[in-house]
Amino acid sequence: MISLRRRVGLRRGAELWRRLDPTVRDLPLALLLLATSFVPALHSHGTQLGGLPHRSFDALAVAAVALESLPLAVRRRWPLVCLALASLGFVADQLRGYHSLAGTGFSVALLSAGAHLGRHRRVTVLVLSTAYAALVFAFDRLGGTEGLDGYATFYLATAFVWGIGAWLRSTRAAEAERRRRVAEETRAAERARIAAELHDVVTHHVTAMVVQTEAARCLTAAPDRLDQSLASVTDTGRRALTDLRHLLDLLNPGHGTGDGSGVGAGSGAGSGEPPVDGFLGLVEQTRRAGHPVDFTEEGTPAESTGSAELVAYRVVQEALTNALKYADGDRTSVRVRHGARDIAVEVHTDGSGPPRNGTTGAATGGSGRGLAGLRERVSVLDGDFSAGPRTGGGFVVRARIPVPTGGGAS
Numbered sequence: 419m420i421s422l423r424r425r426v427g428l429r430r431g432a433e434l435w436r437r438l439d440p441t442v443r444d445l446p447l448a449l450l451l452l453a454t455s456f457v458p459a460l461h462s463h464g465t466q467l468g469g470l471p472h473r474s475f476d477a478l479a480v481a482a483v484a485l486e487s488l489p490l491a492v493r494r495r496w497p498l499v500c501l502a503l504a505s506l507g508f509v510a511d512q513l514r515g516y517h518s519l520a521g522t523g524f525s526v527a528l529l530s531a532g533a534h535l536g537r538h539r540r541v542t543v544l545v546l547s548t549a550y551a552a553l554v555f556a557f558d559r560l561g562g563t564e565g566l567d568g569y570a571t572f573y574l575a576t577a578f579v580w581g582i583g584a585w586l587r588s589t590r591a592a593e594a595e596r597r598r599r600v601a602e603e604t605r606a607a608e609r610a611r612i613a614a615e616l617h618d619v620v621t622h623h624v625t626a627m628v629v630q631t632e633a634a635r636c637l638t639a640a641p642d643r644l645d646q647s648l649a650s651v652t653d654t655g656r657r658a659l660t661d662l663r664h665l666l667d668l669l670n671p672g673h674g675t676g677d678g679s680g681v682g683a684g685s686g687a688g689s690g691e692p693p694v695d696g697f698l699g700l701v702e703q704t705r706r707a708g709h710p711v712d713f714t715e716e717g718t719p720a721e722s723t724g725s726a727e728l729v730a731y732r733v734v735q736e737a738l739t740n741a742l743k744y745a746d747g748d749r750t751s752v753r754v755r756h757g758a759r760d761i762a763v764e765v766h767t768d769g770s771g772p773p774r775n776g777t778t779g780a781a782t783g784g785s786g787r788g789l790a791g792l793r794e795r796v797s798v799l800d801g802d803f804s805a806g807p808r809t810g811g812g813f814v815v816r817a818r819i820p821v822p823t824g825g826g827a828s
Contacts, residue, residue, distance in 0.1 A: 440494040448490040455483045455520040465521035467572055469563030473515035482510040486520035493530035498542065501531040509553060525579050532583020614791045625742050697734055697754055704738045710749045717756030726819040729795050730754065730761045736788045737765035737815040763817045766808060
């Protein structure tokens, strides 16, 4: 228990530390380097370049050490300013022969500039190289004993430090781009899922309403039948509104909270479960539109089917919608079988079914995305889907949707 509490405490402490301003997080490093540079035992134990003799600390040494260490507090916020100040302190440190431990600050500033500097990177490298050449010339004028190979080695070392910073920068940029791409792909997938839900809900209900309204126009001489037909239109419209409200609730960030969470409850649009009346509700709605449908359901649905039940519901919904569109009046048979490992759906219409090119007639309109969307949904669950003309005439849609292992269907 103590170990768990300690880990939780450390995790919370790390989160709080990351939330602090970068200057606050970098300040301890700057102060630590400043303090250790004045420890007498560490004098003259820093970077030594130029071969000039050592010199004891004086007032100028304090200024040089401060320039080399304190700017590290802003190394991520203002990397160019940090590098410029640390370079001035490093030049003073080496030309005066202090060789303080704070000279390490120049390397840290250089690494930070390579990692965090966003603009004028090439100009910065050119200016630093020119300044280094001037520093080598100054060492020579002051009688420095450093050889050409020493100067070249130091330059290559600084270039390597800059390269490490540049690599860190590119790695961070690549990770940010990866996250942006993943977020964009996630948004695109979500938009596609919402479009599929809207297609399923709107197309089915509106198609049924169009067919029912067209039929009602022919019943003006039979008031009783006309009233029944218009009542079916009203009922279909209400179901469409309920499904759309529920789907829009899912798009609301506050979905599931407050009094509005119950809107459309039980409709199943986008909720992961079909409506409470299930397949029979679809069949009855299609029958009220004047389309003859035979329905057979075998087996008992599993207690937990994941999204398989909803996908099967969408298959039947889309197939009946297409039957209303392209084969209105032709008999359709719907067969749903709940197995132990899958749900099998077969919808056969005596008519021609959807055109092979995926387009629709002028009277009904369509995007052609219905069957393609069903095929994608079924394939996501590792199922099988087919749709096309049937031998002997008619159009058939078949789907096999696996259910989670241990569903317990009978």
